[in-house]
Amino acid sequence: MTGRGSKLTVAVVYPDLLGTYGDGGNGLIVARRAAWRGIDVDLVPALSDRPLPTADIYTIGGGEDGPQVRAATTLLDEGTLAERVGEGAVVLGVCAGFQLIGRSFPDARDRPQEGVGLLDVTTVKGSGPRAVGELLATPTPDAPRTAGGERLPRLTGFENHGGVTRIGTGAHPLARVERGVGNGGGDGTEGAWSDRVVGTYLHGPVLARNSALADILLGWALAPAGAPPGTAVDLEPLADHEELALRSERLEAVDGATRTGWRGRLAPFRGRG
């Protein structure tokens, strides 16, 4: 509600272009978690043929190569997103959405395309097979924390991408990869963040399996206008037993599968996307 009255607005950016991987769920999850706490909230699907609405939280999802370029070009041309980030808006970019909020990313023919430049990361095409599978990562010590100062628990999700993302000096890694590929640049990192902008390769969607991250984004968006980045409002807990059950089932599936040679068994399926 950064300086714009009492209503919180969550915008799902271009679901018509970047809706391929189910990441639209992230917008729904943040909005519902606000509404369940009695916060007046609007959830807006922001279609690519209309001006981007003014919002407090923008979620950007994964998509195919062509639509990804179109989304980046449109966001650059119309300028609202960068302007809103300057005013303190929160952004969550996933997969193609993570790549396009960075400095540059490759198109289908491997030509570099200009990103929106909200996060100091650069993506190039990987030389190996696509990264496809469960991804498990431990948040870095300086990763975003809850309003109470607690560290994020391990992040779980599903990755499906062919990009290699390198983090520049202006951004921080979000987590260190335990299982899977993540950013893929050899430094073992997954995702990146700076100020109120977070990028990740985790689908699932990421906020369905990691509700603590959803509440951090929500807490940032509810911080008073002008508060320094990282300031989060403390939120009352929700009855998250279904999310917690899903989390532990997924963590156990990945840990258990690793013990029985999960990576070897999955190898034939990797890289066919």
Add this chain to the structure above:
Amino acid sequence: MSIRSVGPAPAPPRSLRSSVAVLAVTTVNRLSRSLGRGSGTVAGGRAGLLVDPGLLAALARGRRVALVTGTNGKTTTTRLLAAALSGAGAASSPVSNDTGANMPAGHVAALAGAPGAGVAVLEVDEGYLGRVITETAPEVVVLLNLSRDQLDRIAEVRMLVDRWRTALDGLTRPTPTGRGTVVVANADDPMVVYAAATAPEVRWVGAGQVWHDDAVGCPACGGRIEFAPDGPWACDRCDFARPDVVADVEGTALVLRDGTRYPIRIALPGQFNRANAAMAAVAADPILVATGQADPGDGVSTALDRLDGVTEVAGRFSVISRRGRPVRLLLAKNPAGWTAVFDLLDETADPDATIVLSVNARTADGFDTSWLWDVPFERLAGRSVVATGERRLDLAVRLRYAEVDHAVVDGPTAALDHAVARASGGTTTEFLGNYTAFADLRRAL
């Protein structure tokens, strides 16, 4: 006087290698069945292809082949097309891979098991279309629709479109009749239209497509495709647009270009099955005419008259009894499919029916369950819902955020029992499963 070839074309002599390969297929299948390991179609087909990698081409030679592919409706349309080609005038029933084994091993197994069938109707996995076209020289290729499905295995929609386009662009080989391949394609899906546009002969059908979310970006130029509410669509930047159709589905009728209206009378429920029937009828026409089962101009109506005997497709749409209560079995694999099944529930389900949802995430389903968030589960609000399957917890979280009350029950049969125990009188419980979840339930029953 004109002479039509009515019976199957005589099978040309096969190489020794192919004959040995056929023996391998039938032997492995018999062995596999006797060991109780299912119908064994894929195992036998694989064995045959190991002996002779050219076996599919050898087995297809001399037959009239129709291929059916697309993201949703393949199995049903294959079944309907086989029915349309099995009428009184047919010399023999077509052979078909009706178990859903839709990759070359499945095709080989089906063809090896029916050496006398002159017509083959084959369901083809989207990713194998090019190879199967090259090997079978089909008379007809049916393209239903393309949308996101199993993104970890099949690849994104636009990658598939490019592969289809390459395969269909190369349709120059002579078919058994020598007239060339007829492509029957859904004019309402821009992805299908782009893929088929370069094929030599296309019969476009306005079959409808409720799911547009994978087709907003123009595949030709990257522009934006605008969909008018009543069907037409066009790119806002280039001249890519809905082509002129030979037939349009209008509610429960199929309307030909000359204005003739035929009712689509089928026993299968739902608008998407009327669309499947329309595609099957238009696809049947060239083969019905070529085999003398219909006069030119009558193929579509002849086909439509033969479809109402199909009441279920590999268990889908069937109504079973569980503890004395009726349960309808429905399959939906991806967001477009689930959306179409929700339409079907709106049209035909009892308002008090309990809906049992079962989701797995194995190889055949796709390992990533994120697609659940593209399915409009919000439409089930107010209904009684039970979540089950190996990924019932993913489903439960999705339903929570959709604000749909639900119970979570471990195991599909236990979930059904939970549902039917609460069903009143003659209310039919509805079971919706994705691919392996559906198969699991059928096996368990």
